Amino acid sequence: MDDSEDDFEIFAHYLNPTDAHVICSCLVAGGVPAMVADANLVQMNDLLAFAVGGVRILVPTSHMAKAREILEAFDRGDLTLSENDDLS
Numbered sequence: 001m002d003d004s005e006d007d008f009e010i011f012a013h014y015l016n017p018t019d020a021h022v023i024c025s026c027l028v029a030g031g032v033p034a035m036v037a038d039a040n041l042v043q044m045n046d047l048l049a050f051a052v053g054g055v056r057i058l059v060p061t062s063h064m065a066k067a068r069e070i071l072e073a074f075d076r077g078d079l080t081l082s083e084n085d086d087l088s
Contacts, residue, residue, distance in 0.1 A: 006060035008035070011067050013054040017043050020055040023071065026079060030070040032063045 011027075014020040017039040027034040037056040042049045049055070059067045073079055081087070 006062050008058040009061055009064070010056050011059040011064065012057045012071070014057070015042075015049045015054045017055045020057055023074065024057050026074055027057070027059065027067050027070055030066065032059055032067045032070060034059045034063075034067065 011034065012020070012023065014023070017036070020036050020039060024034045024036045035058050037058055038052050039055045041052060042055050
């Protein structure tokens, strides 16, 4: 099954849209198709974050295991850049 036929499901919720975008970018860089939902709504009125359940990260069902691996690596600090990393 290719990604176009795969259903997206909620992978994570964040109250801060920036946090959601950072995690989503890590997932995409790791080869997981992911998207952020409700970030604009929450940025417009942060009190709505609780009402809508926060900013959601959506991932295709078939990529959930890989997404969890990437999030665990992020939480462990494996994706942290050091001062000596060349970003150019």
